[in-house]
Amino acid sequence: MAIESPTTSAYIQHHLQNLTFGQHPDGSWGIAHSAKAASEMGFWAIHLDTMAVSIALGVLFLWLFRMAAKKVSADTPSGLQNFVELMVEFVDGSVKETFHGKNKVIAPLALTIFVWVFLMNAMDLVPVDFLPVVANWVGVNVFGATDGHVYFKFVPTTDVNATLGMSLSVFALIIYYSIKVKGVSGFVGELTLQPFGKWMIPFNLLLEGVGLLAKPVSLALRLFGNLYAGELIFILIAVLPWGLQWALSVPWAIFHILIIVLQAFIFMMLTIVYLSMAHEEH
Amino acid sequence: MNLNLTLVGQAISFAIFVWFCMKYVWPPVIAALDERSKKIADGLEAANRASRDLELAQEHAAQLSRESKENAAEIIEQANKRANQIIDEANEQVIADGKRLREAAQVEIEQDVLRAKEALRSQVSVLAFAGAEKILGATIDEKAHSEIVEKLAKEL
Numbered sequence: 445m446a447i448e449s450p451t452t453s454a455y456i457q458h459h460l461q462n463l464t465f466g467q468h469p470d471g472s473w474g475i476a477h478s479a480k481a482a483s484e485m486g487f488w489a490i491h492l493d494t495m496a497v498s499i500a501l502g503v504l505f506l507w508l509f510r511m512a513a514k515k516v517s518a519d520t521p522s523g524l525q526n527f528v529e530l531m532v533e534f535v536d537g538s539v540k541e542t543f544h545g546k547n548k549v550i551a552p553l554a555l556t557i558f559v560w561v562f563l564m565n566a567m568d569l570v571p572v573d574f575l576p577v578v579a580n581w582v583g584v585n586v587f588g589a590t591d592g593h594v595y596f597k598f599v600p601t602t603d604v605n606a607t608l609g610m611s612l613s614v615f616a617l618i619i620y621y622s623i624k625v626k627g628v629s630g631f632v633g634e635l636t637l638q639p640f641g642k643w644m645i646p647f648n649l650l651l652e653g654v655g656l657l658a659k660p661v662s663l664a665l666r667l668f669g670n671l672y673a674g675e676l677i678f679i680l681i682a683v684l685p686w687g688l689q690w691a692l693s694v695p696w697a698i699f700h701i702l703i704i705v706l707q708a709f710i711f712m713m714l715t716i717v718y719l720s721m722a723h724e725e726h
Numbered sequence: 727m728n729l730n731l732t733l734v735g736q737a738i739s740f741a742i743f744v745w746f747c748m749k750y751v752w753p754p755v756i757a758a759l760d761e762r763s764k765k766i767a768d769g770l771e772a773a774n775r776a777s778r779d780l781e782l783a784q785e786h787a788a789q790l791s792r793e794s795k796e797n798a799a800e801i802i803e804q805a806n807k808r809a810n811q812i813i814d815e816a817n818e819q820v821i822a823d824g825k826r827l828r829e830a831a832q833v834e835i836e837q838d839v840l841r842a843k844e845a846l847r848s849q850v851s852v853l854a855f856a857g858a859e860k861i862l863g864a865t866i867d868e869k870a871h872s873e874i875v876e877k878l879a880k881e882l
Contacts, residue, residue: 466730483728491732498736502743506751513754518761532755551756552748560743600736605729609736613744 452683459572459679461595462491462603463579477593491603493579498600501563509559531559538713543720545625549617550719557610558712561667564600565704568674569697572682601671601707607664614715615660621722630725659718663711670707674700851875 457479464482465475466489475492476482482489512528521529535555543550575598583594600606622631635652636645674696681693854875 462728462732464728464730485728485730487730489728489730489732490735491730494732495735495739499739502739506743506746509747509751509755513751516754516758518758518765528755529759532752533759536756536759549744549748552752553744555752556740556744556747560740603732605732606736608729609733610740612733613737613740 455683456676456679458592458595459576460597460602460676462597463493463595464489465492466490475589476595477590482595491597491605493596493598494600494603494606497567497598498560498564498606501567501600502560505556505559505563531555535712539716542713542716543723545720545723547621547719547723550716553617553719554712554716557715558708561601561610561711562704562708564606565671565708567599568602568671568678568700568704570598571693572675572678599671599675601667602675604664604668604672607668608660610711611660611664611667614663614718618656618659618718618722621719625723626725659714663714663718667707667711670703674703847879850879854878 461479461482463475464485465473466482466485467473468476468481469484476485476489508524509528509531512524516525516528532555535558536551539551539554576594576596579596580591580594583589583596584591597603619631622634626634635656636642636649638648638652640648677696678693678700681689681696684692851872855871858871
């Protein structure tokens with residue numbers, strides 16, 4: 445381990461800290477060199493690692509798919525086109541099963557969610573120290589940071605900001621389509637006039653409001669929680685003596701392959717379900 | 727676990743990715759998939775049509791062969807009939823020819839007989855005179871007795 449931490453808990457903490465850029469309490473802008481400094485930056489800070497990795501993966505996804513889409517033909521497909529068609533058909537099938545209206549956004553949205561979230565989750569399978577070590581080396585040698593104070597969290601979906609960012613976008617779409625399909629009055633009516641009729645409006649509003657707000661929160665926290673826990677277990681395994689690590693990390697990684705696909709799929713499916721609910725009249 | 731601007735950044739990049747996917751990735755791939763499924767459906771339909779055509783063609787061929795067999799049988803039958811007829815005609819011809827030849831021969835024979843009789847008759851008188859001369863020892867006046875002899879000869 446290049447990042448020699450004095451204690452196990454410091455090592456774990458180090459791995460769970462994002463590379464944060466923001467305004468220090470003293471007014472200067474810069475990268476936080478400790479967890480405390482990062483949290484002192486408050487809301488107006490940004491996680492450079494999360495952003496960089498997620499955007500890189502998003503670009504990778506779109507580059508790959510765009511390349512296949514440009515050369516796509518109805519003749520016998522091969523190689524990349526096969527893979528892309530497989531994904532597109534899978535997502536298209538899932539969307540058509542659940543959502544019966546006409547909407548041009550939902551299917552590409554679902555595809556983007558599935559592949560992007562899958563790629564971000566898949567970063568979990570990269571051994572926990574590989575990329576932080578590279579980042580540390582770059583940080584120390586290129587940017588002149590102090591050794592051991594370069595943070596780099598490589599799995600964007602273990603950052604609640606990333607998952608919440610997506611789920612809030614989905615939430616915005618839910619509200620947009622609810623209003624577009626049912627009108628403002630229809631949407632408000634849906635929130636207030638059921639399940640108990642017009643004499644229980646405050647109670648209905650509370651019930652439906654909680655239900656509505658729970659959607660993005662549960663969407664974000666489910667993904668975040670699964671991946672965070674998975675990553676944490678990888679980190680804990682990495683604390684073990686090096687000769688023993690493979691015995692635990694290999695089975696966990698294999699199991700994790702299931703989790704990363706499943707979580708990406710769940711995020712996609714729930715998005716489709718929520719959006720199709722937004723399209724349906726009660 | 728600090729909530730910060732990353733959230734907004736993620737939402738923005740998410741929106742851009744979705745937009746890009748919606749605009750440049752999804753439509754061509756789906757169009758190709760639709761086109762291919764249409765092609766496959768067309769191909770299957772064409773195959774169905776072809777097999778139906780084949781069935782019809784086979785039926786047609788069977789019918790043709792049945793018809794030609796019937797025709798052939800008819801032609802053979804006619805030919806046989808015609809052959810028999812020719813043979814019969816030939817037989818009749820032969821019989822008729824034979825009959826005619828025989829008749830002609832008969833007529834000729836009869837004529838020959840008549841001619842021989844005539845010749846004999848003409849010589850009978852000469853012989854009779856010669857015989858009588860010998861018997862009588864005298865010359866008979868031919869003119870005087872030729873009438874008698876000729877009468878005699880006619881009776882022959």
